[in-house]
Each structure stands twice: as structure tokens, then as C-alpha cells.
Amino acid sequence: KRSIGRYLTEQGAQVHVLPSSATADEVLALEPDGVFLSNGPGDPATVAQGIATTRALLGQVPVFGICLGSQLLGHALGAETYKLTFGHRGVNQPVLRRSDGAVEITSHNHGFAVQATSLGEQTAELTFDTAEHGRVEVSHLNLNDDVCEGLSCLEVPAFSVQYHPEAAPGPSDARYLFERFSDLMLSQGPALVGGSA
Template sequence: MKRYLILEDGTVFEGTAFGSEEASVGEVVFNTSMTGYQEILSDPSYCGQIVTMTYPLIGNYGINSDDFESIEPAVKGMVVREAAEFPSNFRCNTTLDELFRIKGIPGIAEIDTRKLTRLIRSKGSIKGVLTAADEAVDVAKVVEKLQQTELPSDQVAKVSTSRPYPSPGRGKRVVLIDYGMKHGILRELNKRDCDVIVVPYNTTSQEILAWGPDGVMLSNGPGDPKDVEECVEVVRELLGEVPIFGICLGHQLFARACGAETFKLKFGHRGGNHPVKDLTTGRIEITSQNHGYAVDEETLQGTRLKVTHRAVNDGTNEGLCHLDYPAFTVQYHPESSPGPEDSNYLFDRFIDIMNATRKEQQYA
């Protein structure tokens, strides 16, 4: 069965369909990871997006029951050069095609993903539609409709939990605000025996502090931080009340809460091998990233924020800390799924900050 990927600029790719037969509209982006496609398709930060994988063979080790980053994938579609029909791995439970059929996600294979990636790098992230390739499809009308389509701005509400739930432990109590949380974050906190309470994105600061947390984690999530200004106000109210650690969207919301601005990157950072420099130690970390927006360092003056990390490739901001309060954030993903483990130490740093803050409170 043939399928079209039609872009809003009129470019048409014809390939082979896999997964669901449903049509799908989304922002077309690319990810340069060589592995980790299961974590990518289940990362809530991809809500509303059609993901192009630049590595040529996807699905070769199948899908297993352990590596999901969320229960329900939020990705709108996937574009690959070749979709493996017969995966080989001892953990494999099903195939990429079968999973996409079950979850209602369309995919397209056998297209020139190098050409598509170069187009996105040149023009920026672009709207696209995955649809059946047949004579009934009027490409001109599809393009016109696509150009008039407004992409959703409520992605965080779609992927956040609807009610609080616990992940018990005997260590520090952490309230984890779910803006589109990857389960890897929860896993890293559980490894350190944290007593975690996951709460919806729109939980008030009063409700959060009522749990008596030792610290608050601001999770990753999809979309533009400007679309969830109510979350910015909550972070502003928490600042100084409790230690804070933010990741990805949580990093951007923290920056905005402190008075900085954010902006949309031309085609974003999405992959498992992005080099980031720790400006404190001079160490280069190889990081996993997935974001389309960044903090504007030119707006940091007067915010009491210090730049701690910076991207080696394009010089954009990758980390901040507050000069007056126990709070720090990073733009990349230290929970490392998919990707390297260079940045796991940040969770230990969060534990250390919570311990230090508790001691200060005891002897105040």
C-alpha cells in the first residue's frame, strides 16, 4: 500500500505505508538517533509531531514491553527509510508496524529521508500530512488545507496526567509536575529511593507545597512554553520555597518564571549525541535532546540566573541555576532514554541540594 507525505510547501514524498491506515497531520521534525526509536515514539514531548528518523533502518530490534517512556504514544506519525519487517532481539514482543496499527499511528517508509531532513534544515520545521496515495487525492487542495491548518497549542494538557498519583519511596519527597513526563525521570528518582508524587501540569503551588515536598521536579513536555503561562506563575510561586530541578520544558518554564524569554529554534535539537559544555567544570557531555524552543540568553540580564551549560554545536543555552535560591535546570535529558548516561549525576546533585537545604532549615 502506497502513502504520501505532503508538506505545506507543496513537496510530495511517495512511499510505502506501515502502521495505521488513518491520515495524520503534524509538525514534521527529524531525529538523528541511531537507536531508541521506541523511546522516541513514546516520548510525550513529540505530541503533535511527525518524526523523521535519519538513521536508515528502523524497527530492526522490534518493540518490547520495558522501554516505553509513556503508556500511550503521542507522536502523530513516523517517517523512515526502511521499516524492518522481521526484527531480531530476545526482548522483542511485537513489531513497529503492529504497534502503530494498534495505537492508530501512521508511518511511511521507502522515501529519501536525507532529502527530507535537508529540506527541514533549510526551511525549518514544517507542517505535513500522511495520507493514502491514490488518484482521489488532490495534492493542491491538500496543500491549501494544510497551509490553513493551525497546529494545536494544548499539547501539555493532552499528555499530562489528569490526577495525582504516588510512586512511593523512603527517601526525599519529590513532587514531580507532569508537563509530559518521560518515565525515565521517574525511574531515576526511584533509583535514589525518592518518595515521588506525580501531579498534573495545572496543579497550584499551594497544592504542591501542601504535600510537604523536599524538592520539586519540573518535567519535560511538548510545545511552546508561552502556551502554558499558568505554569510559569506556579514555578514563580515555588521559587525560594523549595529546591527545584527542571528538565527541557521545565527548564524553559523556569527561565520564564525568572523573567527570561524563549524562542523557537529553526529545526530544533532532536537526537542522542548532542555535545554540551558544562561551563563550571569545562567538561563536555554527550546528551540526549528533544526540543524545538530555547532560552534566549540575551534576556537573562537582571534575572539572577547564571548560565551553567551551553550547546557546543550552535551555542544555545542548555542549563541555568539561580544565584539566590536552590534551583537549577537543564535543556537536555539526563534521564538518558534514549541516549548516553553522561548527565545522570544531575539527579544526585538534586538529592544533595535537598539534603543541604534540609540541614539549613534544621539549624536556622
């Protein structure tokens, strides 16, 4: 997890590490420019505190999640998760970035995934209308089995990927996501929660 902090600080972020039990009020008390939801083990459906905190942060501050953080974002948006028959493991998983058709070679270590169709009514190809947070699109797909590997909120500043862009050692195809998060925080400025830009 040190590499996550390193990549965030390379983008100019001041990083505060909070326990997974932190509430939205505790997070927002720091006046963050953004919130990064980290990876972790287990069934995301059992992490009620993390889901509640993520739900409360949506629309308040930019959010970027990886691995378990992606699953928490999915739950916070109203999706369900499911256990994969064969978990994704290894440093050579091909993932389609749907925005431009690029294929990223990515590092994975997850046994659960977001069931995108449970997000809400499908309004366009792999785009769903959630009850609370507007439209969400599946931004990344695993080319081996079509599993949802990323979510991008179209109406609140939040996105996630299921894999590990920070893998070290490992592929570096997805490190651009840290720059994307930095850009998202800068674009939102202090208007959301009073933090400094």
C-alpha cells in the same frame, strides 16, 4: 517518563506525580523536599499556569527542571524563550558544562530555548541579575550553536537543563544531575517548607 521517576527514587526520593495544572499551594501542601519540572511539548510561553506555579515555588523549595521544565524555570526567572530555526533532536548533542569545561554527550528533543540575555543585566560572563531571584548563570551551552542548555540559580535552590539526562536508551553523561538534585534537597532540609529531609 518512567526513567525520570526511577532515577529520582534511586536517589531516595518518594515521588508524587501531579498534573501540569497543579498550583503552588497544591504542590506545597505535599510538603515536598523538592520539585521536579518535567519535559513536555509545545511553546513554553503559552503555559501560563506552569510559569506562575514555578515562579511561586522559587525560594520555597528546591527546583530541578528538564526540557520544558527548563523553559518554565527560565520564564519564571523573567527570561523569554524563542523558537529554534532548527530544533535540537537526537542522542548525540555535545554540551559544554561550564563549571569544569567537561563536554557531555546528551539527548535532545526540543524546538524552543531560553534567551539567556533576557534574564536581566549581565554582571559577569553568562551570569545575569534577575529582578526577583538574584543571579542566574548559564550552566550549559550547546557546542553546535551556543544555545543555552542549562540554568543555575546562584541565590535560590534551582537549576535546569534543556536536554534529557534521563534518556533511556541514550547517553548517560548527565545522570549526575539527579544526584545533584538530591544533594540540593538534602542541603536545604526541612527549613524551607517543613518537609522531611
